[in-house]
Amino acid sequence: MAYRHVLALALVCAAGNACAEDWQFSYTGFNENGAFIHDARVDGSFRGTDLDLDGVISLAELSSLVIAGREYLEGCLSLSDPYFRCEIGGFSYKLTGQLSVDANWWGNDEAFSGWGAGFRTGDRYSQWSYGWDDWSQTWYWTSQTVFDITPAPQVPEPGTGAMLLAGLATLAGWGRRRVKEGALSAI
Numbered sequence: 001m002a003y004r005h006v007l008a009l010a011l012v013c014a015a016g017n018a019c020a021e022d023w024q025f026s027y028t029g030f031n032e033n034g035a036f037i038h039d040a041r042v043d044g045s046f047r048g049t050d051l052d053l054d055g056v057i058s059l060a061e062l063s064s065l066v067i068a069g070r071e072y073l074e075g076c077l078s079l080s081d082p083y084f085r086c087e088i089g090g091f092s093y094k095l096t097g098q099l100s101v102d103a104n105w106w107g108n109d110e111a112f113s114g115w116g117a118g119f120r121t122g123d124r125y126s127q128w129s130y131g132w133d134d135w136s137q138t139w140y141w142t143s144q145t146v147f148d149i150t151p152a153p154q155v156p157e158p159g160t161g162a163m164l165l166a167g168l169a170t171l172a173g174w175g176r177r178r179v180k181e182g183a184l185s186a187i
Helices: 002-014 160-185
Strands: 021-032 035-048 056-058 062-067 084-094 098-108 114-120 124-130 135-140 146-150
Touching: 035 084, 035 135, 062 084, 062 098
Parallel strands: none
Antiparallel strands: 021 035, 021 135, 021 146, 035 062, 056 084, 084 098, 098 114, 114 124, 124 135
16 A cells, blocks of 8 residues: 555656746847847746646647737737737747747738737847838847746756655655564564
C-alpha cells in the first residue's frame, strides 16, 4: 500500500504545471524619429497553458492576448466584421522569460478613414490613422528597451531534481521499514 502512495506522489511531482496562467508584460524605452524616449511604454497581457509541457506557450496554447488595450483572441479575431480585422502572425513565450509577438489590427469606416496598430517584439510598435485625422507614430526597439514580465520566469534550482529523488527514496525507505516492522511483530 505504501508503494502505491509513493508512486502516486512521484507522479504528481513529475507531472508539471498544465494550468492556465496569466502574465502581464511591458516594454519601456523606444526610439522615435531618431530620439530615445525613455518613458515610452507598451503594456500587454496574455493567458496560456503549456499543454505539451515543452516550456513554451505557443499561439495554439494561448487563450488571451492583449496589447495596448486591444484584445486579440476574444476580441477582433472573433469578429466577422469586414471593416475591422486583426491578425496574430506569431506568438511564443518561453517560460524562462523570452516573449515573441507579431500582431496587427486595422479598421476603416467603409468610406474615407481608417486606423490601426502593429506590434512586433524586437522591431517596432506603430499606430496610424488616415482620413479625417492623418497621423502615424512608430516606436523602434533599441538595446536600451527594457522588458518586464510578471510573474517572473521560474528558473528551477540546479538541485531540485536531486532533492526530489532523495525525498522519494526516503519515503520509500520508511515505507519498506514499516512493512518489515509489521511483519516482525506478527511473528
